[in-house]
Amino acid sequence: MIWLRLFWEYFKTGLFAVGGGMATVPFLREMSARTGWFTAGKLADMIAVSESTPGPIGVNMATYVGYTVGFGQHGVAGGVLGGLIATLGLVTPSFIVILLVAAFLRRFQENRFVKGGLYGLRPASVGLIAAAGVSIVLFAVLRVGNIYEIGQAALDWRMLLLAAVVLVLTRWVPKVKKWHPVVFILFSAVVGIALDMGA
Numbered sequence: 001m002i003w004l005r006l007f008w009e010y011f012k013t014g015l016f017a018v019g020g021g022m023a024t025v026p027f028l029r030e031m032s033a034r035t036g037w038f039t040a041g042k043l044a045d046m047i048a049v050s051e052s053t054p055g056p057i058g059v060n061m062a063t064y065v066g067y068t069v070g071f072g073q074h075g076v077a078g079g080v081l082g083g084l085i086a087t088l089g090l091v092t093p094s095f096i097v098i099l100l101v102a103a104f105l106r107r108f109q110e111n112r113f114v115k116g117g118l119y120g121l122r123p124a125s126v127g128l129i130a131a132a133g134v135s136i137v138l139f140a141v142l143r144v145g146n147i148y149e150i151g152q153a154a155l156d157w158r159m160l161l162l163a164a165v166v167l168v169l170t171r172w173v174p175k176v177k178k179w180h181p182v183v184f185i186l187f188s189a190v191v192g193i194a195l196d197m198g199a
Contacts, residue, residue, distance in 0.1 A: 002073055003085050009035065010062050010089030018125045021050070021057030024090075025132030028061065037069050044139040052185050062090040137163075158195055162188060 009031055017024040025047065032038050038046065050060035063083040070082020108114045138144050141160050142153040166184055169176045 007089040015093040023128035
C-alpha cells in the first residue's frame with residue numbers, strides 16, 4: 001500500500017539523516033532511484049521550493065513529495081493525505097529519539113560511549129551535508145544527476161554566474177551581506193524567471 005510505503009521511506013530517512021534538512025538529500029536521491037517517485041531534476045526543484053518556503057527544509061521536502069505521490073494516486077485529497085503521512089514519517093523518529101535522550105542523557109552524558117557516539121556523529125553530519133551540497137551544484141550548474149555523469153555535463157554558465165554573484169554579494173560586499181537571505185532568494189527567483197523567459 002502506497003501510504004505505508006511512503007511512511008516507511010520517510011521514517012528511515014528521518015531516523016538516519018543526522019544533521020538537519022540538507023542531510024536528507026542523499027537519502028532522497030537514493031529513494032528516487034528505488035521508488036521512481038521523482039527524478040534528479042524534480043529533486044533540485046523540491047530543494048529550491050523547500051528552501052524558499054518557511055519551515056525546516058526536510059519537513060518541507062517530505063510534505064512536497066508526499067503530496068506529489070498522493071496526488072498522483074488519488075487527486076487533491078490523496079495529495080494532502082500523502083503530505084501528512086510523509087511528514088509524520090520523517091518527524092516520528094526525531095520525537096522518539098528526543099524522548100529517549102531527554103530520559104537518559106542527564107544520567108549518561110558523562111559516559112565515554114555516549115561522548116564518543118556524539119563525537120562521531122559530528123563529522124558524519126558534515127559529510128552528509130557536503131554530499132547534498134555537491135549534488136545540488138552538479139545539477140544546478142552542470143545539469144547532471146551524479147558525479148559519474150560529469151563527462152556528459154552541459155555547463156550552464158548563467159547559473160554559474162548567478163551563483164558567483166550571490167556568493168560575492170553575501171561574502172565580500174559589507175553592506176549587502178547584512179541583508180536578509182529572503183532578498184537573495186527572491187533575487188535569484190526573479191533572475192531565473194527572466195532567464196527562462198528569454199530562452
